[in-house]
Amino acid sequence: xxxxxxxxxxxxxxxxxxxxxxxxxxxxxxxxQKNLQNMLFCGPAGVGKSTLAVVIARELFGENWKFNxxxxxxxxxxxxxxVRNDIKQFARTKxxxxxxPKIIFLDECDALTKEAQQALRRTxxxxxxxxxxxxxxxxxxxxxxxxxxxxxxFKFKPLEKEDVEKVVFNLAEKEGLNVSKETIDALYDVCEGxxxxxxxxxQSCAMMDKNISTEHVFEFMAMAKPEEIKSxxxxxxxxxxxxxxxxxxxxxxxxxxxxxxxxxxIQKEIWSLEIDDNLKIKLIDKCGEIEFRMVEGSDEFIxxxxxxxxxxxxxxx
Ligand SMILES: Nc1ncnc2c1ncn2[C@@H]1O[C@H](COP(=O)(O)OP(=O)(O)O)[C@@H](O)[C@H]1O
Ligand SMILES: [Mg+2]
Numbered sequence: 001x002x003x004x005x006x007x008x009x010x011x012x013x014x015x016x017x018x019x020x021x022x023x024x025x026x027x028x029x030x031x032x033q034k035n036l037q038n039m040l041f042c043g044p045a046g047v048g049k050s051t052l053a054v055v056i057a058r059e060l061f062g063e064n065w066k067f068n069x070x071x072x073x074x075x076x077x078x079x080x081x082x083v084r085n086d087i088k089q090f091a092r093t094k095x096x097x098x099x100x101p102k103i104i105f106l107d108e109c110d111a112l113t114k115e116a117q118q119a120l121r122r123t124x125x126x127x128x129x130x131x132x133x134x135x136x137x138x139x140x141x142x143x144x145x146x147x148x149x150x151x152x153x154f155k156f157k158p159l160e161k162e163d164v165e166k167v168v169f170n171l172a173e174k175e176g177l178n179v180s181k182e183t184i185d186a187l188y189d190v191c192e193g194x195x196x197x198x199x200x201x202x203q204s205c206a207m208m209d210k211n212i213s214t215e216h217v218f219e220f221m222a223m224a225k226p227e228e229i230k231s232x233x234x235x236x237x238x239x240x241x242x243x244x245x246x247x248x249x250x251x252x253x254x255x256x257x258x259x260x261x262x263x264x265x266i267q268k269e270i271w272s273l274e275i276d277d278n279l280k281i282k283l284i285d286k287c288g289e290i291e292f293r294m295v296e297g298s299d300e301f302i303x304x305x306x307x308x309x310x311x312x313x314x315x316x317x
Contacts, residue, residue, distance in 0.1 A: 019048070019157070026152075027056060041053070042137050042140045044194065046195050047157065050105070060100060061098055069104075069105065070103070074107060084123050095130075101129070110142035117144045125150075133151075164184065168198065176210055180213075183212050222256060223265060226265075226269055228247075232247035232308075234273070237312070248304065259303065263290060263291050
């Protein structure tokens with residue numbers, strides 16, 4: 001069976017982690033001094049949070065890292081008590097081959113209720129001598145202050161384009177892929193710095209063809225190419241309503257897009273149209289309204305046509 005690339009190519013050293021420069025510097029300093037605090041990793045998906053937790057353990061514990069590192073999902077459906085028990089079991093024994101505290105990585109902490117977070121805070125205090133916690137979340141605001149104040153906070157960012165490039169080039173080299181600059185642009189456009197998504201798309205595309213094309217990327221994502229969206233929007237702005245409508249329907253059918261899929265792409269493309277900024281804002285606002293109507297169950301073709309009509313009536317006042 002073929003292995004999953006996000007695991008196969010998960011960085012295992014600091015050098016292999018791309019981007020997150022400031023965070024890497026601070027964490028490397030902590031690791032060098034062997035002075036580990038509790039940490040809170042915060043940021044969007046696929047930017048290296050879980051990866052860095054493992055790298056820290058590898059760097060600190062060397063070959064014994066697996067004995068001294070434990071990964072748990074805080075949102076475990078079986079509840080916080082199961083999570084706490086699990087922590088207790090792991091914390092009970094001394095670390096192997098080191099005098100340092102062990103590490104528990106607790107993912108998805110923002111899925112915990114207030115009460116569960118209180119329980120977690122007490123657990124962190126109870127094991128403060130033997131365990132360091134690395135907590136991970138998507139939304140900083142969902143974490144209680146008493147937890148934040150017990151952690152060193154690291155805010156992760158989506159990868160920048162040059163870092164995405166590095167990730168892609170590395171994969172291309174190891175897997176013998178042919179990826180053009182244009183395709184990397186498309187990947188970055190679609191995934192916006194989520195490296196996990198990028199690696200997954202590349203693996204899926206590579207199953208069809210080692211020459212990764214922009215078409216494959218959009219096909220796989222069930223997305224239209226930005227130019228296709230732009231083309232019918234421009235027709236609508238130029239009041240060529242009939243052709244704009246025809247083209248829009250063709251794009252939907254060709255890429256099997258739902259109304260919701262399409263509206264998200266239209267919204268994104270509005271920013272790159274060469275029209276007045278005030279008008280962009282109006283149209284974005286309209287997209288929001290139409291998206292809402294679709295959610296409420298209104299016919300999506302009628303709604304999309306209404307949106308196109310808005311483009312056709314567009315004038316700057
Ligand atoms: N900063 C990064 N540098 C290189 N690869 C990365 C980076 N962030 C994520 N990846 C890729 O995406 C995969 C998932 O990353 P992960 O650390 O699990 O993301 P999350 O932030 O959601 O915990 C990794 O195995 C790796 O292939
Ligand atoms: Mg993760």
